[in-house]
Amino acid sequence: MKETVLSTCEKEFVPKAISEGRRLDSRNLLEYRKLQIVYGGDWGCCMVSLGKTKVLAQASCEIQQPKSTRPNEGILFVNVEFSPMGAPHFEIGRPTDAAVQCNRLLEKCLKESRCVDLESLCIVADEKVWQVRVDVSILNHDGALVDAASIAALAALAHFRRPDVTLDGEERSSRARFSSSFTPSSPYLKNVVVDPAVLEERTAEAQIVVGINAYRELTALHLGGTGSPATNQLVMHCASLAAVRAMEVVRMMKDELAKDAEARVQKSPVGFVQSMDLEKVTTLSHEAMVTALGQLNMNVKMEEGGGDAASEGSVGESAVNDMIVESVGENSAELVPENDRRPKLDAVALCVDTIGSGGPSTWGGKEEDEEPSSEEEEVQVVAQLSPSSKPKPPVEEIELSESEEEEIHTLQPEEMNLDKGLEDQSDDEIMVSKQNTAQKKGRKKRKKKNGDNICK
Amino acid sequence: MAAMAEDQHVLRKMFCEFDVLSCPDGSAMKYRNRSCLRPNKLIIDKACVEAVYRPKVGQPRVADKTKEKMIGNTCSSAILSTLYPRTSVSIILQEMQNSGGLMACAINAAYLALIRSGIAMKFLVAAVTCGITKDDKVILDPDLNKVKDCHTELMFAFDSIDFNIVAVDSSGQYTEEQYQKALSLCKEASNEIFDFYRNLVKKYACCI
Structure with a gap:
């Protein structure tokens, strides 16, 4: 399915509103949407929602032969999947340009920021290393996909626990160290707008994605779009905005991670189910059910079901x-x-x-x-x-x-006669009320009711 | 003994959340799965029903394609496809967490998404998994730990009207007697899932 075409109204209205400092979802120009990070039940699994944008990330690992150029380093592989669940125009097995771009950006960010200590992933140099794989799938697309995907990928890596490997009775490596982080921020040119929603994203002149880690180190910079060339000041401005955001996001991620770790220590349930808001009208939970297997009981139940349907x-x-x-x-x-x-x-x-x-x-x-x-x-x-x-x-x-x-309701002639004999007023009433159709309807009904009473 | 038997015949707690996603027509997040719906392909005289199953890690493999096919077939048997000519119904399922009974969960999630999307169906389908342990006990809805004790896993899908079997998926060896026992147990448990569907609709219908 093709992406829906933007109407001219939208194309004109959104930029105009932004030039006046207003946004469709009543945010300020420099205000972010609500960020939510939820860790799943499995290690290295997390779901990030940024407003309506939802992204699921899962980190996994397997043992592989290292690259010959880097014999003592593990491999980090990032795979971003724009599945059709996210938006109707995403197709399976045919990555769009945006998907490829997102994938490359993410890979660059994660590798450049050195958030994964690749050397610690080495088991035996030149023979066996861990390949850490991060699968990011887009569940819902509402703009700022790179932001959400990067936060999800990083959170998944931070949550991930690699199994310890014992080789020849000697433990070679302990748990991998995943530290520091980055987060891209995608502000707009001209009037800088952070965290764009899908409409804003599509009507923008250009887009800057800044990858930056919590230590204010720039890891990636991407300028896309057809708009006016970015000036030095603008890039600096965007980078400083991104740096502030990066610190916020990393702090939040660590908080959530600590909460999750605590819950696991206390053996309380963790996972997506816990994040469901059971008070919401669209949510339902069902207690565990118990059935005692009885042949007779079952037959009765089946009959009941059939009977109900028939009587209804x-x-x-x-x-x-x-x-x-x-x-x-x-x-x-x-x-x-x-x-x-x-x-x-x-x-x-x-x-x-x-x-x-x-x-x-x-x-x-x-x-x-x-x-x-x-x-x-x-x-x-x-x-x-x-x-x-x-x-x-x-x-x-x-x-x-x-x-x-x-x-x-149509009045029958005999009914009219009946009424005429009893109350002459009502006919006049109908004539008058013709101006107001609603009233007319009500009165006709009333008249009908009178008729019924007479029938009785 | 009775207490023990009861312990084994337990469906785990179920959760469902509607309208998790904004882009597709109907979405439902059910414990381990999430599914959504949108039209795509075209057949002139009826709707084309397809299912897409995405594992959490890596690319879909042959096993996932099999699942896809099975979910697609199960769903297309219920949808009144002639009512929707030139339409394609895509059911996209994303695995979020696997704690046993993934296939049954996927089918149930797909049906919840179909209910939410308002597509006309002949009947609803509820799928239940059960396992046969090494000491020949039939246990309902085994989780990942219990699956290790099972040499056989059976999945049944029933329709909501006559409780006929719509789909069966099995792995491992079993006798006819075990099969019948598992079938009757799952049939009874499927009632509970239909109740779950009803309660969801009841809750949801009151707010629209």
Whole structure:
């Protein structure tokens, strides 16, 4: 799928707003989005979210032969994957230019900053060394991918524990030392904007990515885009902004790392599950369930499931004797089993309970139930059905699937006559109310109700 | 003995979070997996359903491709594809943490994402893993430690209407008797997963 095209409005509006010091998400020009670092249950796994941008990184290692030019050094390999989960225009197995660029930048940053002590990864010179591999996959793309990816990669490396290797009964190396760090910051040219969201990124003239570590050492500098050439001052300005940011990010990373280490020492659960906000409406947790295997029990359960679906789907003839006609709102009624009359608020839950168990959709018919609670008081038992005497309710009353808004009611001629005899006023009323359609609808309904009363 | 038996028939705690991602149509993060959905390819008269499974480390290999295919087949059996001509449904699954039962988790996550995306389906599917230990006990949803004791792993996927088998994945040797036992155990456990789906929808439906 192709990337969606930016509209002219967006192209014009975003830069204009930025030139006035405003941004779409109401940040200041030099304000970053909320950064969150969550360590996973496995060693060397972490997820970083920067606003809506989400990146998952996993560090892993394997033993390999070293490069012949560097026989006593381990290998650091970085792989950035722009999976289609991140954005629809990313494709599998076909890295975009942006993906390649991001990969190269990250590799350069990590290697140049010497955050991984490669010599400590050597097991036997010229024969066996550790290759540390960092896989970064983009889960959600909302701008500033290089920022998020670099933070994730570094956090994963910092969290990673390489297994100790014993060779000929003699331990050759201890745990690898991963120290210091860097973080790129991608400000904009002209009006410098840090941590751009996807729209800002796409409408920008140019982009500067500054790789810098917590000791204010520059590790990478990338200037992209077609905009005006960067001046010395601008680059210096961006670098100093990035340096401040780098320190913040590293401090936060270390805090999270310490928290994670403490949790592991105390044997309390760690991982992504712990980061889920269970208070959110879109989150659900389910306690561990226990089943005792019993053949008989199981059969009963299956039958119950089938029965439910049948009774919900269609009300059989035999079931009619226990039915009660309940009016739900105006001009609509519902057949409810007598022993199964629940409060209205349960109705939503009722139709949800049958999700996925077959039968026709119950959503349309129950729509009225979700109306505000004021309707509740109007629920009344209209008539009680019994097999001996079958009163025929008006046809429009048992139409369950029609929502109130779409309802069209036509007055029958005989009905008009009936009404005329009783109340002459009402016709005039209708004439007057033609100016206001809403009112008209309400009155017609009322009139209809009167008619019903007469029928009774 | 009864207490012991109960101990073995336990599905681990399940978690799910909807709407984790902003770009795709529907996303669900379920304990060990995360999946999302978006359209891509084109068949004239019906929807094309494809699954993409991404391991956490390295490039996808043959085993991952097999998983992909299986998840794709399981999902396309339920989706009413003729309702969506010229559409492609891509289900992208990213492994986040593997603590056993990855395949079943992937299928469940895929279905949760499908529910969230609002695609019409004939039925829902719940997948349950169980293992057969060396002393011939059937245990439900074994974690990584328990998997080591198992010589066989079976994964069943059931539909929500007749509880028929939609997919089976097995590794190792087992007798017919063991298979039947595992099947009935998983069938019972699948109810719990359908309840989980329902509770999620119930919770979510109240806020929209």
